[in-house]
Amino acid sequence: MKKGDLLYTGKAKSVYTTDQADRLILHFRNDTSAFDGAKLAKLDRKGEMNNRINTFIMGHLESAGIATHFIERISAVDSVVKRLDMIKVECVVRNIVAGSLSKRLGIEEGFDLDQPVFEFFLKDDALHDPFINDSHIRAFSWASDAEIDAMRTLTLQVNDILKPLFANAGILLVDFKLEFGRDGDQLALGDEFTPDGCRLWDAKTRNKLDKDRFRRDLGDVVEAYEEVARRLGVPLQD
Numbered sequence: 001m002k003k004g005d006l007l008y009t010g011k012a013k014s015v016y017t018t019d020q021a022d023r024l025i026l027h028f029r030n031d032t033s034a035f036d037g038a039k040l041a042k043l044d045r046k047g048e049m050n051n052r053i054n055t056f057i058m059g060h061l062e063s064a065g066i067a068t069h070f071i072e073r074i075s076a077v078d079s080v081v082k083r084l085d086m087i088k089v090e091c092v093v094r095n096i097v098a099g100s101l102s103k104r105l106g107i108e109e110g111f112d113l114d115q116p117v118f119e120f121f122l123k124d125d126a127l128h129d130p131f132i133n134d135s136h137i138r139a140f141s142w143a144s145d146a147e148i149d150a151m152r153t154l155t156l157q158v159n160d161i162l163k164p165l166f167a168n169a170g171i172l173l174v175d176f177k178l179e180f181g182r183d184g185d186q187l188a189l190g191d192e193f194t195p196d197g198c199r200l201w202d203a204k205t206r207n208k209l210d211k212d213r214f215r216r217d218l219g220d221v222v223e224a225y226e227e228v229a230r231r232l233g234v235p236l237q238d
């Protein structure tokens with residue numbers, strides 16, 4: 001697989017075309033951002049750690065029957081994926097209250113939810129990824145009714161698959177964000193699943209093992225990602 005032109009530079013990944021029209025390369029950078037790009041840093045080895053964790057999680061989801069874009073990891077920081085027509089909404093599931101839900105509803109961080117909460121957000125940094133609902137998605141034609149249903153169902157399925165995976169590693173899956181895209185007339189899970197886009201707490205101490213360490217200046221960010229990888233059994237060497 002040959003890396004072609006740079007197609008897109010996101011906040012944490014660069015996307016390249018390849019010699020196959022329906023394949024892209026996701027290049028995981030060390031760049032780390034928070035608050036819609038207002039806080040930036042480069043964290044040594046983060047790209048490599050995220051590429052390894054993403055490979056492991058995408059593989060686990062595929063074997064559990066979720067269609068993903070993931071094809072293969074081809075270097076420390078690059079993976080080949082199927083090119084998707086991305087839907088510009090983010091799908092979030094929460095098992096424990098944290099982050100924007102805590103702020104929005106005034107409920108303290110750490111409140112255990114009896115059932116998962118599902119939320120849509122518009123993927124738009126300039127607008128700070130606003131909270132939206134099905135009605136907005138339909139009204140502005142960001143996705144069809146069938147796609148809205150599929151995104152919700154798939155995201156809740158991913159939660160059912162990943163919660164026990166993390167629990168077996170002594171980690172609480174607090175919340176996570178997914179992005180989907182169109183692969184012909186099917187939806188597939190796109191983008192990434194890494195500690196950049198979810199909250200993971202140590203099950204005993206509730207210590208943070210995710211990007212909140214960066215947002216809140218807690219230090220040892222990549223060390224925490226590595227701890228997650230180690231506990232999950234993600235290979236840390238080739």
Ligand SMILES: Nc1ncnc2c1ncn2[C@@H]1O[C@H](COP(=O)(O)OP(=O)(O)OP(=O)(O)O)[C@@H](O)[C@H]1O
Nearest residue numbers: 010011012013015069081082083084086179190191
């Ligand atoms: N399979 C795919 N096909 C096409 N685009 C994809 C695919 N997977 C992910 N992407 C897009 O590639 C980009 C990855 O870069 P990154 O995650 O760094 O961007 P971001 O800064 O979070 O997002 P954005 O700039 O779009 O708000 C995102 O825009 C994502 O939606």
Ligand SMILES: [Mg+2]
Nearest residue numbers: 010011012191
């Ligand atoms: Mg992103």
